[in-house]
Amino acid sequence: MHIPVEGFMYPNEVELQWSVLIVLYPFITGLVAGAFILASLERVFRVQAVKPTYRLALLTALSFLLVAPLPLQLHLGHPERSLEMYLTPHRSSAMAMFGFVYLWYLMAVLLLEIWLDYRRDIVLKSQTAKGLPRLIYRILTLGSDVLSDRSLRIDERLGYFITLIGIPSAFLLHGYVGFIFGSVKANPWWSSPLMPIVFIFSAMVSGIAAVMLLYMLSSRLRGKQIDIRCLDKIAQYLMYTFIIDFSLEMLDLLQRIYEADESFRSLDFMVHTRLWTSQVIVQILLGTVTPIALLGLTQLFSLTESIRKRIYAVAGCLTVIGIFAMRWNVVIGGQLFSKSFLGYTSYKMGFATREGLLTAIILMILPFIILWILVKILPPWTDEESISASEAIPVHAAS
Amino acid sequence: MDITRRRLLVLLPAAAVAWEFVRAGTPESAPNYKTSEHWWGMLIDITECIGCGSCVRACAQENDVPDGYYRTWIERYHVTDYAIERPQVESPNGGKEGFPMNEDSSGKNFFVPKLCNHCADSPCTQVCPVGATFVSPDGVVLVDKNYCLGCRYCVQACPYGCRFINPKTNTADKCSLCYHRITKGLTTACAEVCPTGARQLADLKNPKDPIHEYLRTHSVQILKPHMATGAKVFYNGMDGSVR
Numbered sequence: 001m002h003i004p005v006e007g008f009m010y011p012n013e014v015e016l017q018w019s020v021l022i023v024l025y026p027f028i029t030g031l032v033a034g035a036f037i038l039a040s041l042e043r044v045f046r047v048q049a050v051k052p053t054y055r056l057a058l059l060t061a062l063s064f065l066l067v068a069p070l071p072l073q074l075h076l077g078h079p080e081r082s083l084e085m086y087l088t089p090h091r092s093s094a095m096a097m098f099g100f101v102y103l104w105y106l107m108a109v110l111l112l113e114i115w116l117d118y119r120r121d122i123v124l125k126s127q128t129a130k131g132l133p134r135l136i137y138r139i140l141t142l143g144s145d146v147l148s149d150r151s152l153r154i155d156e157r158l159g160y161f162i163t164l165i166g167i168p169s170a171f172l173l174h175g176y177v178g179f180i181f182g183s184v185k186a187n188p189w190w191s192s193p194l195m196p197i198v199f200i201f202s203a204m205v206s207g208i209a210a211v212m213l214l215y216m217l218s219s220r221l222r223g224k225q226i227d228i229r230c231l232d233k234i235a236q237y238l239m240y241t242f243i244i245d246f247s248l249e250m251l252d253l254l255q256r257i258y259e260a261d262e263s264f265r266s267l268d269f270m271v272h273t274r275l276w277t278s279q280v281i282v283q284i285l286l287g288t289v290t291p292i293a294l295l296g297l298t299q300l301f302s303l304t305e306s307i308r309k310r311i312y313a314v315a316g317c318l319t320v321i322g323i324f325a326m327r328w329n330v331v332i333g334g335q336l337f338s339k340s341f342l343g344y345t346s347y348k349m350g351f352a353t354r355e356g357l358l359t360a361i362i363l364m365i366l367p368f369i370i371l372w373i374l375v376k377i378l379p380p381w382t383d384e385e386s387i388s389a390s391e392a393i394p395v396h397a398a399s
Numbered sequence: 400m401d402i403t404r405r406r407l408l409v410l411l412p413a414a415a416v417a418w419e420f421v422r423a424g425t426p427e428s429a430p431n432y433k434t435s436e437h438w439w440g441m442l443i444d445i446t447e448c449i450g451c452g453s454c455v456r457a458c459a460q461e462n463d464v465p466d467g468y469y470r471t472w473i474e475r476y477h478v479t480d481y482a483i484e485r486p487q488v489e490s491p492n493g494g495k496e497g498f499p500m501n502e503d504s505s506g507k508n509f510f511v512p513k514l515c516n517h518c519a520d521s522p523c524t525q526v527c528p529v530g531a532t533f534v535s536p537d538g539v540v541l542v543d544k545n546y547c548l549g550c551r552y553c554v555q556a557c558p559y560g561c562r563f564i565n566p567k568t569n570t571a572d573k574c575s576l577c578y579h580r581i582t583k584g585l586t587t588a589c590a591e592v593c594p595t596g597a598r599q600l601a602d603l604k605n606p607k608d609p610i611h612e613y614l615r616t617h618s619v620q621i622l623k624p625h626m627a628t629g630a631k632v633f634y635n636g637m638d639g640s641v642r
Binding site for chain 2: 008009010011012013015017018072075076077078079081082084085087088089090092093094095096099183184185186187335338339340341342
């Protein structure tokens with residue numbers, strides 16, 4: 001495949017190493033961290049307004065977290081050796097340590113919190129459901145089917161404690177992804193101490209926007225009224241987080257422009273040419289300034305409910321697109337210029353290849369399929385009690 | 400023997416670690432070679448390089464380097480007197496077939512052979528998630544292709560563009576300083592064929608190696624010293640425009 005090159009690249013640099021799949025990876029983990037942080041608002045900070053999205057946010061986080069390793073696996077030259085990262089990790093490698101951060105987050109935080117939160121429902125359903133669902137719920141109880149007041153109180157307390165641990169863990173999860181890029185000193189586009197912080201805030205932005213959109217969409221599909229108080233609150237958080245995120249990114253940019261070190265001329269040229277559309281148009285103008293302005297409108301003016309909903313939908317979509325563009329510009333942009341600062345290469349994405357567009361699309365659809373299944377098994381809705389405690393008799397309620 | 404569940408839980412990880420060592424195998428024997436007695440590097444004299452490309456061809460042949468990838472390559476610099484920060488650089492096919500005549504007589508032209516710098520504090524080995532790439536006790540940065548995941552993090556981390564993913568093995572590949580040769584008392588393939596002696600293998604631990612006298616009497620530099628990688632490829636006569 002001929003790759004157009006401009007100026008001089010070191011001969012081994014012409015081919016890009018990290019493809020669109022590696023763009024998906026920080027994008028997906030960002031959605032996970034952001035969704036979890038939104039969920040924790042209700043649990044830890046007692047923001048009652050966002051309660052309708054609490055469980056949905058947790059299930060969204062889990063759906064995306066389960067898919068997060070797939071783009072990495074597909075990208076590896078030897079996926080069959082990937083477990084070596086756990087068996088014989090190289091302690092100085094940011095990437096090796098990330099495996100443990102991921103496992104910690106999946107096993108110790110997310111799965112445990114979801115299980116504790118749903119345990120009561122699972123136990124009740126294991127008693128009322130029939131056939132295969134009954135078996136599934138019985139397995140999901142993990143043998144813990146006591147629903148006494150005391151045990152429910154323990155669930156609640158433990159859940160709260162795990163959320164407390166979960167918040168720094170979510171920060172760690174995505175901040176660490178930022179560190180994987182930010183610690184590469186050979187690459188001036190990546191190497192920045194601000195990278196983990198920018199990644200954390202952009203994760204929160206994308207996760208909040210995604211849950212907001214999913215909440216709106218699921219309400220519409222279920223024919224239920226959207227809780228506008230909840231939506232207003234989420235949109236407010238989205239705007240504040242986005243302003244912090246944008247400020248940090250602009251701070252980084254201003255510093256680079258003012259310092260204008262040896263890499264600046266090369267990077268500046270790249271932004272004005274190869275990254276102009278994806279960075280300036282899509283990420284900054286369409287994906288950041290426009291949604292912040294739209295969300296700002298809803299704060300400044302008293303708009304009707306239906307207009308606000310429309311604005312939130314548009315702003316949410318633009319935000320998710322903008323954050324995806326940000327990941328693209330970090331990952332792909334960081335490989336388009338030569339480390340000699342004398343030339344540029346191009347990224348040509350295949351279609352039906354192992355790391356092509358089709359694979360990326362399938363990987364992005366997969367979390368939604370998982371979410372659909374999870375929602376079927378563990379309904380997250382607060383506006384309908386699919387099963388009431390009176391329908392079933394707790395087995396060990398008296399114990 | 401009775402094996403309790405607890406005992407099994409202890410034994411299994413231990414067995415997994417032991418299995419890793421068994422799989423790793425033993426290194427190729429080199430009976431008269433002691434790694435602790437060497438610390439390898441290379442000296443490149445830019446003033447001597449004529450850009451013939453023999454080194455690139457020899458390296459490709461010796462190490463079975465696939466077409467389009469380079470364990471070593473040559474760059475030709477063209478620098479005018481007012482644009483030292485913007486040199487014109489080219490490396491057609493890594494300089495494998497030499498270079499076409501440069502008609503531009505303004506400024507200066509020179510060749511810069513490049514290869515892995517075998518850094519003592521190498522950023523590529525630092526980032527490898529499984530330690531498949533490492534600095535050997537005698538100072539050579541190597542890759543274990545039977546262990547490498549092919550994650551490409553090391554390729555990103557190398558400031559000099561020396562690494563690539565070998566399409567035959569799907570693992571990281573780079574200059575090994577002809578480790579299979581130098582451990583048998585030979586020099587590298589590139590230094591062997593260089594018609595002007597522009598490349599010299601250097602053993603920094605050997606007090607009799609002429610490198611010591613050379614480093615004392617010449618102004619040598621390393622590439623990108625601000626990266627603090629502990630590069631061990633020394634360049635004599637290197638212009639400030641080289642990067």
